[in-house]
Amino acid sequence: xxxxxxxxxxxxxxxxxxxxxxxxxxxxxxxxxxxxxxxxxxxxxxxxxxxxxxxxxxxxxxxxxxxxxxxxxxxxxxxxxxxxxxxxxxxxxxxxxxxxxxxxxxxxxxxxxxxxxxxxxxxxxxxxxxxxxxxxxxxxxxxxxxxxxxxxxxxxxxxxxxxxxxxxxxxxxxxxxxxxxxxxxxxxxxxxxxxxxxxxxxxxxxxxxxxxxxxxxxxxxxxxxxxxxxxxxxxxxxxxxxxxxxxxxxxxxxxxxxxxxxxxxxxxxxxxxxxxxxxxxxxxxxxxxxxxxxxxxxxxxxxxxxxxxxxxxxxxxxxxxxxxxxxxxxxxxxxxxxxxxxxxxxxxxxxxxxxxxxxxxxxxxxxxxxxxxxxxxxxxxxxxxxxxxxxxxxxxxxxxxxxxxxxxxxxxxxxxxxxxxxxxxx
Amino acid sequence: xxxxxxxxxxxxxxxxxxxxxxxxxxxxxxxxxxxxxxxxxxxxxxxxxxxxxxxxxxxxxxxxxxxxxxxxxxxxxxxxxxxxxxxxxxxxxxxxxxxxxxxxxxxxxxxxxxxxxxxxxxxxxxxxxxxxxxxxxxxxxxxxxxxxxxxxxxxxxxxxxxxxxxxxxxxxxxxxxxxxxxxxxxxxxxxxxxxxxxxxxxxxxxxxxxxxxxxxxxxxxxxxxxxxxxxxxxxxxxxxxxxxxxxxxxxxxxxxxxxxxxxxxxxxxxxxxxxxxxxxxxxxxxxxxxxxxxxxxxxxxxxxxxxxxxxxxxxxxxxxxxxxxxxxxxxxxxxxxxxxxxxxxxxxxxxxxxxxxxxxxxxxxxxxxxxxxxxxxxxxxxxxxxxxxxxxxxxxxxxxxxxxxxxxxxxxxxxxxxxxxxxxxx
Numbered sequence: 001x002x003x004x005x006x007x008x009x010x011x012x013x014x015x016x017x018x019x020x021x022x023x024x025x026x027x028x029x030x031x032x033x034x035x036x037x038x039x040x041x042x043x044x045x046x047x048x049x050x051x052x053x054x055x056x057x058x059x060x061x062x063x064x065x066x067x068x069x070x071x072x073x074x075x076x077x078x079x080x081x082x083x084x085x086x087x088x089x090x091x092x093x094x095x096x097x098x099x100x101x102x103x104x105x106x107x108x109x110x111x112x113x114x115x116x117x118x119x120x121x122x123x124x125x126x127x128x129x130x131x132x133x134x135x136x137x138x139x140x141x142x143x144x145x146x147x148x149x150x151x152x153x154x155x156x157x158x159x160x161x162x163x164x165x166x167x168x169x170x171x172x173x174x175x176x177x178x179x180x181x182x183x184x185x186x187x188x189x190x191x192x193x194x195x196x197x198x199x200x201x202x203x204x205x206x207x208x209x210x211x212x213x214x215x216x217x218x219x220x221x222x223x224x225x226x227x228x229x230x231x232x233x234x235x236x237x238x239x240x241x242x243x244x245x246x247x248x249x250x251x252x253x254x255x256x257x258x259x260x261x262x263x264x265x266x267x268x269x270x271x272x273x274x275x276x277x278x279x280x281x282x283x284x285x286x287x288x289x290x291x292x293x294x295x296x297x298x299x300x301x302x303x304x305x306x307x308x309x310x311x312x313x314x315x316x317x318x319x320x321x322x323x324x325x326x327x328x329x330x331x332x333x334x335x336x337x338x339x340x341x342x343x344x345x346x347x348x349x350x351x352x353x354x355x356x357x358x359x360x361x362x363x364x365x366x367x368x369x370x371x372x373x374x375x376x377x378x379x380x381x382x383x384x385x386x387x388x389x390x391x392x393x394x395x396x397x398x399x400x401x402x403x404x405x406x407x408x409x410x411x412x413x414x415x416x417x418x419x420x421x422x423x424x425x426x
Numbered sequence: 427x428x429x430x431x432x433x434x435x436x437x438x439x440x441x442x443x444x445x446x447x448x449x450x451x452x453x454x455x456x457x458x459x460x461x462x463x464x465x466x467x468x469x470x471x472x473x474x475x476x477x478x479x480x481x482x483x484x485x486x487x488x489x490x491x492x493x494x495x496x497x498x499x500x501x502x503x504x505x506x507x508x509x510x511x512x513x514x515x516x517x518x519x520x521x522x523x524x525x526x527x528x529x530x531x532x533x534x535x536x537x538x539x540x541x542x543x544x545x546x547x548x549x550x551x552x553x554x555x556x557x558x559x560x561x562x563x564x565x566x567x568x569x570x571x572x573x574x575x576x577x578x579x580x581x582x583x584x585x586x587x588x589x590x591x592x593x594x595x596x597x598x599x600x601x602x603x604x605x606x607x608x609x610x611x612x613x614x615x616x617x618x619x620x621x622x623x624x625x626x627x628x629x630x631x632x633x634x635x636x637x638x639x640x641x642x643x644x645x646x647x648x649x650x651x652x653x654x655x656x657x658x659x660x661x662x663x664x665x666x667x668x669x670x671x672x673x674x675x676x677x678x679x680x681x682x683x684x685x686x687x688x689x690x691x692x693x694x695x696x697x698x699x700x701x702x703x704x705x706x707x708x709x710x711x712x713x714x715x716x717x718x719x720x721x722x723x724x725x726x727x728x729x730x731x732x733x734x735x736x737x738x739x740x741x742x743x744x745x746x747x748x749x750x751x752x753x754x755x756x757x758x759x760x761x762x763x764x765x766x767x768x769x770x771x772x773x774x775x776x777x778x779x780x781x782x783x784x785x786x787x788x789x790x791x792x793x794x795x796x797x798x799x800x801x802x803x804x805x806x807x808x809x810x811x812x813x814x815x816x817x818x819x820x821x822x823x824x825x826x827x828x829x830x831x832x833x834x835x836x837x838x839x840x841x842x843x844x845x846x847x848x849x850x851x852x
Binding site for chain 1: 452453707718727734
């Protein structure tokens with residue numbers, strides 16, 4: 001192996017290989033040796049054993065002893081370049097880089113397959129959970145209906161802290177940063193971009209279609225309030241940040257957003273930085289895969305599992321056999337909704353809201369309008385009206401909310417969060 | 427493929443293959459055809475397509491068109507015979523037969539490997555959950571510390587019904603039988619034999635040692651009472667029937683028994699006929715795999731996943747590379763305990779119990795002795811004393827309980843159930 005990148009994950013790979021060298025060799029059926037390492041940092045912080053070291057990534061590609069290139073440098077453009085060079089040099093390639101695979105997999109994975117090299121990216125989704133292998137191999141005889149997962153540990157940590165302690169989003173984010181679970185610039189995690197990368201990859205494997213990262217609808221968690229989390233709990237739900245990919249007769253939908261999940265679902269009970277993915281398929285029904293979604297050693301575990309697969313010649317099929325599929329845009333997607341509507345506290349307002357929803361063919365499942373929640377802003381006495389709806393197409397909801405938002409009785413911005421009942425075994 | 431056995435699972439394989447034929451062929455990289463079926467029942471109940479049918483299993487082995495034999499007949503001796511014939515005839519072999527693999531795997535799997543044939547048994551453990559693949563491949567770079575799972579759906583259904591409705595064991599069993607979740611003779615499920623078969627197989631894969639089924643300590647659930655489930659809940663635990671395999675410096679322990687699991691663990695929340703397995707390993711920590719542990723289509727999913735792996739030439743390594751390992755017998759195993767001791771209701775009895783435990787170096791974590799629980803038998807007024815202990819070696823507990831059971835103040839049989847805290851991410 002040749003290793004490009006000696007950050008957290010790169011160092012984890014070096015450590016795990018040293019620790020479990022003997023059993024890894026047995027599992028691989030041959031010795032797995034790290035012969036060369038390249039990193040932009042001139043001084044390696046870990047003992048590299050007998051591996052040669054340089055600061056030029058090309059040295060790894062060009063080393064004739066290197067059969068498998070590990071790309072752990074991160075970043076899209078440089079990693080793409082490295083994969084192109086590996087394809088050119090006919091070297092197998094293992095990466096933890098979800099951004100690169102999501103953005104460039106459609107372009108490059110077919111080339112890699114044609115060149116006869118394997119590209120392993122188990123570590124790109126779900127950290128140490130073998131979710132790529134499960135989608136590709138474990139459930140290979142199934143037709144997959146949907147995938148729904150908690151696939152960003154940072155967001156899940158923040159939501160767990162908000163739910164557990166009633167913390168605000170900002171306070172929970174600060175705690176995550178203090179504990180090293182969120183970066184100084186947390187945008188990719190909290191705005192759902194990281195989850196969207198992972199979801200796009202899972203959807204491609206689940207439905208045998210292109211990765212199509214731009215097609216993923218993405219909403220983060222930064223606008224969620226402790227109040228919504230509390231109302232959700234009162235209604236028997238937890239709010240989780242989910243990546244959801246679903247195939248129906250109308251097309252494939254891929255979306256990342258906060259969602260109310262019934263509290264009795266296992267997914268609702270996954271707290272902290274842990275990840276979990278439910279796969280619903282025709283033969284198995286729902287199955288769930290849970291574990292650490294990040295971290296040096298869990299990610300290294302998946303990187304080395306890919307290396308062992310390559311050493312054992314357990315080749316993966318190419319992606320996107322079926323070509324592009326119909327895709328639903330978000331306006332066409334069906335979900336149920338949680339709405340929080342700040343409305344003046346006077347008789348008839350709820351009837352008015354219900355009528356507008358009804359005119360848009362939206363039926364109501366539950367309403368909460370608490371006396372104790374009455375607030376006064378200036379001379380206006382208002383109350384948050386909480387409404388749970390049944391499933392409806394998003395465009396009907398968009399229309400209804402446009403009408404409701406324009407009512408003089410509605411005194412502030414409406415909050416809407418989708419509701420995902422999943423299934424009883426999720 | 428040639429299929430032996432047309433029971434529930436055999437019919438499931440025929441149905442799933444027909445349903446997903448096109449995508450299965452894509453995943454396998456070649457057409458997967460069922461060319462011959464044999465069953466002791468003369469009239470097949472399903473449409474076999476173009477497959478030839480006979481009542482002689484040998485016809486499947488001898489058919490030159492058959493590359494992979496599916497053994498779905500059940501039973502140990504006949505299935506062992508079939509595997510021997512397959513090895514002789516150099517045919518790959520896929521089975522859902524946990525009893526046969528547990529009893530004869532140590533003898534036959536090395537022969538199969540030497541003969542160059544693959545033996546797939548994903549369906550033998552965890553139904554539709556790809557747990558064998560996860561142990562062998564997904565976590566291949568890890569050193570596994572322990573495996574703990576709910577691996578018998580019948581027992582879990584019964585315990586869930588007892589916990590949810592306060593039902594007695596007998597009533598819950600009757601309900602399971604009425605729903606088809608328990609057989610008319612439920613012994614294998616409720617006495618833990620089925621779980622022990624599965625645990626022995628998982629332990630061999632986790633620790634690269636022989637299957638050694640006779641080494642598994644096995645206790646079922648038939649002596650559990652609604653009272654113990656209630657006390658456990660009062661102490662913050664659920665009672666689950668677990669299979670546990672653990673490796674320590676002292677040796678490998680494999681055991682199947684009821685256990686108190688902290689209520690906040692995901693495993694504690696797995697209800698009904700579902701299965702779930704936690705694998706704790708050095709790089710990943712705890713990861714969990716959850717899904718249906720039985721049923722025609724989930725099992726067929728695993729059978730056909732094995733066939734696809736064989737078609738893709740994704741060969742599995744041989745088992746038990748490391749030869750026999752040290753094994754702990756149950757007396758040497760460390761666990762915490764829940765004790766229910768029926769003792770006369772008089773001052774000083776608790777002090778006496780505590781002293782005997784202390785003399786055996788057993789420390790107490792919690793005690794419940796409820797005034798309301800006082801009962802009268804004949805002229806004796808007695809109370810169940812519930813004690814939770816810290817971890818101790820089983821032989822110390824055996825000694826302590828022998829002394830306690832002999833006390834005149836103890837008026838009935840002591841109940842003991844092990845406590846498994848697992849870890850916070852289990």
